[in-house]
Amino acid sequence: MKLVDEYRDPAVARYLLEQIRELCDGPLNIMEICGGHTHSIVRSGMEQVLPPTIKFVHGPGCPVCVTPTAKIDQAIALARRPRTIIATYGDMMRVPGSSSSLLQEKAKGAHVKIVYSSLDAVRLAVENPDSEVVFFAVGFETTIPANGLSVIRAKQLGLTNYSMLSNHVLVPPVIRAVLDDPAVRIDAFLGPGHVSTIVGSQDYEFIPAEYHRPVVISGFEPNDILESLFMILKQRREGRCEVEVQYSRAVTKYGNPRALDVVKDVFSPVEQEWRGIGAIAESGLSLREELRAFDAYHKFHDWMPLQRPEEPSECVCGEITRGVKEPRDCASFGTGCTPERPLGACMVSTEGTCAAYYRYQLVTVQTGGVRD
Amino acid sequence: MMCLAVPGEVLDIDGSIAMVDMAGVKRRVCIDLLAEVHPGDYVLVHVGFALQIIDEQEAQETLKLLRACFQEDLHAAVGSQQEGD
Numbered sequence: 001m002k003l004v005d006e007y008r009d010p011a012v013a014r015y016l017l018e019q020i021r022e023l024c025d026g027p028l029n030i031m032e033i034c035g036g037h038t039h040s041i042v043r044s045g046m047e048q049v050l051p052p053t054i055k056f057v058h059g060p061g062c063p064v065c066v067t068p069t070a071k072i073d074q075a076i077a078l079a080r081r082p083r084t085i086i087a088t089y090g091d092m093m094r095v096p097g098s099s100s101s102l103l104q105e106k107a108k109g110a111h112v113k114i115v116y117s118s119l120d121a122v123r124l125a126v127e128n129p130d131s132e133v134v135f136f137a138v139g140f141e142t143t144i145p146a147n148g149l150s151v152i153r154a155k156q157l158g159l160t161n162y163s164m165l166s167n168h169v170l171v172p173p174v175i176r177a178v179l180d181d182p183a184v185r186i187d188a189f190l191g192p193g194h195v196s197t198i199v200g201s202q203d204y205e206f207i208p209a210e211y212h213r214p215v216v217i218s219g220f221e222p223n224d225i226l227e228s229l230f231m232i233l234k235q236r237r238e239g240r241c242e243v244e245v246q247y248s249r250a251v252t253k254y255g256n257p258r259a260l261d262v263v264k265d266v267f268s269p270v271e272q273e274w275r276g277i278g279a280i281a282e283s284g285l286s287l288r289e290e291l292r293a294f295d296a297y298h299k300f301h302d303w304m305p306l307q308r309p310e311e312p313s314e315c316v317c318g319e320i321t322r323g324v325k326e327p328r329d330c331a332s333f334g335t336g337c338t339p340e341r342p343l344g345a346c347m348v349s350t351e352g353t354c355a356a357y358y359r360y361q362l363v364t365v366q367t368g369g370v371r372d
Numbered sequence: 373m374m375c376l377a378v379p380g381e382v383l384d385i386d387g388s389i390a391m392v393d394m395a396g397v398k399r400r401v402c403i404d405l406l407a408e409v410h411p412g413d414y415v416l417v418h419v420g421f422a423l424q425i426i427d428e429q430e431a432q433e434t435l436k437l438l439r440a441c442f443q444e445d446l447h448a449a450v451g452s453q454q455e456g457d
């Protein structure tokens with residue numbers, strides 16, 4: 001496929017690997033922020049062919065993985081409400097709440113529908129005027145504009161049966177939280193490619209400026225990631241520390257202004273709870289006050305569970321998301337916890353670290369080649 | 373995958389909706405998040421929305437640069453008798 005295959009050429013991968021080996025002169029811990037990168041790194045098996053001193057620390061950038069149990073419980077409570085349809089992205093179905101999941105609720109007869117796009121949720125509201133449609137919307141900056149547009153559309157259509165239960169999270173505040181954590185050791189960042197198409201590379205300038213770590217915003221194909229590694233090493237060799245863009249075919253300095261306008265018009269920053277990490281000030285977005293009529297949390301406040309659920313104690317997702325543990329540090333990995341029966345959220349989405357390891361860890365990789 | 377965006381080619385446009393060819397699969401994609409888009413453009417598609425136009429020229433430039441370095445090094449390393457490698 002055009003604009004994909006070019007970035008999987010094994011000969012170029014070998015070339016980049018050689019360059020990396022040449023430049024690599026000591027331990028380097030690189031956090032890939034985005035779960036899409038985690039998936040690509042684990043799937044390609046590139047860690048086995050990189051110099052052993054280069055280590056990827058898997059970051060918090062999987063929106064499904066960081067959605068707190070309490071939020072899943074809220075969605076489940078609404079799924080149990082009569083004449084209510086929950087619309088959500090497919091990945092959210094299996095995420096365990098404190099005692100059930102949306103998939104289990106659906107099996108018991110709740111109206112839970114998987115949508116591909118937020119506008120499909122709006123359409124459900126149009127087609128089902130006698131039901132309430134709640135769009136359970138999660139996402140990082142990549143997805144937030146698309147989710148936000150559904151509220152604008154619902155308002156234009158004069159819908160009163162559409163609302164959003166939102167769990168929208170932002171990259172910069174959680175990166176600050178990770179960097180402020182003394183347990184985490186990170187020398188450089190692989191910046192999130194698709195988030196950056198929206199926010200632009202300028203959103204990460206605080207990382208070199210305040211924390212003195214280089215950032216290279218990367219595409220998702222194996223060769224994109226290898227080239228980004230090479231760029232990080234080159235910065236180090238040349239004594240530079242800045243934000244660079246490897247994914248220049250899609251990322252500009254200021255991102256997508258129109259999408260950012262939608263975000264500003266629809267949402268405002270709030271304190272946000274991150275699964276396994278805790279609450280971080282201004283790290284989430286919820287609907288602006290004047291759009292409260294579309295905010296499911298307020299609209300159905302009486303239905304919201306009062307108790308704060310406990311996170312399952314055996315799951316170390318939180319530490320994995322913060323980059324201080326790996327899936328093999330979890331006793332349940334692959335035994336008590338599998339993608340079919342996940343205990344924690346990192347095992348659900350294909351961008352989750354545990355799910356990626358579960359799927360690809362068993363495949364051996366031939367030295368010198370990177371699987372695509 | 374939640375954060376995945378896939379490139380596709382815009383075939384035609386009808387108001388807010390573009391028909392986009394993604395590796396042979398045609399999908400209806402909302403283009404309201406873009407200021408301007410034309411048939412023939414490559415866009416990144418995420419949850420049914422076009423997020424950004426892919427700068428094809430930029431893509432080809434970087435690929436060319438990478439290939440040029442690679443070829444140079446290859447020739448330096450194996451000499452010129454390695455035809456067709």
Ligand code: SF4
Nearest residue numbers: 315316330337344354
């Ligand atoms: S393997 Fe399962 S229980 Fe263990 S950390 Fe990962 S998601 Fe949590």
